[in-house]
Amino acid sequence: MLRALLVDLDDTLLDNDIHRFLPTYFDGLARELAAFGPPEDLLRAILAGTQAMLGNTDPERTLAQAFYEFFERAVGVGVEAVAPAVDRFYRTTYLELESLTRPVDGAAELLRVARDRGLAVAVATNPLMIRSALERRLEWAGVPTGEFEYALISDVETFHFAKPRLAYYAEVLARLGLLPSEAVMIGNDPSDDLLPASALGLRVFQVGLAPTDGRVGGDLRAAATWLASVEPAPDAPAAQPAALVARFEGQFAATLWRLDRMSADEMRRPTNSGLTPLEIVCHLRDVDREVNLPRLTRILAEDNPFLSAIDTDAWIQERRYASEDPVQAVQGFRQARRAVLEALHSLAAEAWQRPTRHSLLGPVRLQEWVSVLAEHDLRHQAQLSATGPAPDDEVRR
Helix, strand or coil: CCCEEEECCECCCEEECHHHHHHHHHHHHHHHCHHHCCHHHHHHHHHHHHHHHHCCCCCCCCHHHHHHHHHHHHHCCCHHHHHHHHHHHHHCHHHHHHHHEEECCCHHHHHHHHHHCCCEEEECCCCCCCHHHHHHHHHHCCCCCCCCCCCEECCCCCCCCCCCCHHHHHHHHHHHCCCHHHEEEEECCHHHHHHHHHHHCCEEEEECCCCCCCCCEECHHHHHHHHHHCCCCCCCCCCCHHHHHHHHHHHHHHHHHHHHCCCHHHHCCCCCCCCCHHHHHHHHHHHHHHHHHHHHHHHHHCCCCEECCCEHHHHHHHCCHHHCCHHHHHHHHHHHHHHHHHHHHCCCHHHHHCEEEECCCEEEEHHHHHHHHHHHHHHHHHHCCCCCCCCCCCCEC
16 A cells, blocks of 8 residues: 655755755855854865765764764764854845745645545654754745645654665655555656665656656646655565665664654554564564574574474563563664664675575575564564554564
């Protein structure tokens, strides 16, 4: 079932010549920060800090943190001093950039089609600015937040990956609690929007007069027509290794984003799944430690090993997860998931094809087994929200 639309902002919903917009944006920001050094030095630091965001691969560090860590080293001024000036820039000088943009015909029509079809809409723009700046550009596009309900707007303070990384799209989907087959992506840029989204498993539509590489495409009205009838992507074989690693990265980042926003009381409050976030994170921690990592080691070391099912659901009561300390539980999960990611990153190409036999899945390759793990992880990640879905048939690992 199709459940979400991911849509780009600049040169998709909003006509914005980025080659004019960005130099003006960076120059204005450097002038606003002039109290901290010569504008030319600040501009170099801002540009280099932006590259640090684009290059961030750490699912435990937001893009804003990546920027300010670099900026502080380069300029010697911390976020506490700089943030008020940045906020002032977005409330004043930034507003002048509207003259460099104009609405695109059909933007509102596209979003109304998504609404009529019951799709969640995520503004999948490169998350290099704060949310208020992105909301302002949605106003300039004629599709303001006051008129359209957005399930997600990817911004610099809450996201950990940027385009064109596969992990960016995986993080968007994880925040929505959806599989790649349950969403479509509409955007204009082949390298930033279409190639990574399709590599992760989303259907894509290219906005532009001349779609490339045989893609479905056209203007926004054509996109609206396509969206009204497009079907979800069919079930596909296990995703390619790069996409699977990206899903683990994006889902880890989204899980931490949810957990970091919760108080100790909220960690102990049941979600719609019937489990508390504390119980879920303890479950994920122990499955990584005692099931996923040992099995990965066996598959790599043994010739076609047999993997017996384990009733990990029983651990929730047996191990009294509800009585654990939330801070320590989250820290344990972080450590376990880092180890899983390190192991996946270290796999050689041929290792992904190593065979194993699972008591429930039957004969599978390591790649197929990791795909099952990614889906299991996503289901639990979605349950962390108050409106998370009830668990599917669970869980003999």
